[in-house]
Amino acid sequence: MSFFDSPEYDYSYDKSVSSPLGSLLNSEGEVRRIKENVRPLHGFAPVNKALNRTNNTRKFIYTMRHGKALHNAMSKEYTKPISWRFFPKLVDNFDPSLTPEGFRDAQHAGQLLRELIQEEDAPIPVIVYTSPLRRCIQTAMYAISALRLDQKITLCVKEGLREWKGYDHDHQSDRRNTTPHILSLFNDLKRKLRVNVEIELDGKQDAEDDLIMRETYVDVDRRTREVLDDIFNDDDSTCSMLVLHNRSNKSVMRVMGHIQDEVHKLDKENCAMLGYLMERTLLHPAAAQRRFEIEEENWHSDKMMALEEKQDRYEQAAEDIDDYRRNNVPKLLNLRDYLGLRTLQGDEEALKALVDLYQLAPELKLMARQAVKLGDQAT
Known part of the structure; x- marks a missing residue:
């Protein structure tokens, strides 16, 4: 059978x-x-x-x-x-x-x-x-x-x-x-x-x-x-x-x-x-049947590969942000502004991403606070 x-x-x-x-x-x-x-x-x-x-x-x-x-x-x-x-x-x-x-x-x-x-x-x-x-x-x-x-x-x-x-x-x-x-x-x-x-x-x-x-x-x-x-x-x-x-x-x-x-x-x-x-x-x-058994074995290794790939991408993203901080500040500011605009539009995931970005580039958060302070003074 x-x-x-x-x-x-x-x-x-x-x-x-x-x-x-x-x-x-x-x-x-x-x-x-x-x-x-x-x-x-x-x-x-x-x-x-x-x-x-x-x-x-x-x-x-x-x-x-x-x-x-x-x-x-x-x-x-x-x-x-x-x-x-x-x-x-x-x-x-x-x-x-x-x-x-x-x-x-x-x-x-x-x-x-x-x-x-x-x-x-x-x-x-x-x-x-x-x-x-x-x-x-x-x-x-x-x-x-x-x-x-x-x-x-x-x-x-x-x-x-x-x-x-x-x-x-x-x-x-x-x-x-x-x-x-x-x-x-x-x-x-x-x-x-x-x-x-x-x-x-x-x-x-x-x-x-x-x-x-x-x-x-x-x-x-x-x-x-x-x-x-x-x-x-x-x-x-x-x-x-x-x-x-x-x-x-x-x-x-x-x-x-x-x-x-x-x-x-x-x-x-x-x-x-x-x-x-x-x-x-x-x-x-x-x-x-043999192909099915091999695929079942590969499923677990593929799962680990996918999780490792996700972690590798996250770590590489941190390195890329650090490179922006040193060599491409305008690009870093564009990223901040993009996430900031989506946050203002009500996207909660954009807010989480912005918080993550601030952790990698804390000077961005300080710049945002200074901008708010200057805005308050202007009004």
Whole structure:
């Protein structure tokens, strides 16, 4: 008798087609948003030939990271550790929208793929699977609009593609809005962009987002694998696209056999794409059981990794603040003012972050008191 209720599958990709670890990087070490990172190693002809022979065990799948959103912009404005320490619970960061640059990049990514389809016969993604978070839905819709395809596209919203809900990280940017809000967002974008798109929701309950965020990398791997199961089980097309998050992209690679050390530093710049000729094979029940046992062991090590990562980011943020104090006081004052304004707007988490900042840079609190005193004297 099988331990599992349904068949278990293993996923891999044709390494003669794709080499994600060899992708071209930008100056920050991120995979670039360029055609060279999408184009197969030997062009699209071998891919199309393989897809013509498939019996739904192979698919060509594009993976695209979402465009730049508010929390990404804040990480660039300051540092990622500072963003992790001071901004994660702010009201402004709840399911954030793309920035103007993010919208432009999403359209640019769609244009790049359109050129590959027209000029090099790249496979056409008639189904686009997306995370339910606002930034991914916006990215998907703007990319679809730039593709300018004649046929109808299906936008399939999948909970399994959402951002990693890091263990005790509780980032507001990783929480999603309600299903009615998602539908309203989709309909607004459909009217605005005038695209021939229909939407499918996978029926997950909104109440899940009220839970404490305690996911490990293994949890993300498992739900990513479930999405791939759905794609291969329910999708008759030979090509689709996943619009997801940086962590989810790494889980796609882990599910396809890469180890954590290989994917840990392979980040994508916003709206960068990779393509995989993906294949699945049925696992023998004994192999599926062994995989489950290994993942259970890794779950605990991943939990410790997540907690250590959070602590490391907090400590690095303190070092970054100290560097601002010595070398970039205007940036430090901007951070104080940003948190101060959000505090005045009633954001209690901004107040907590401001108190934390004062502990690291006590002179800021003294400056604030002096400013209040001068204001009182002026009146």
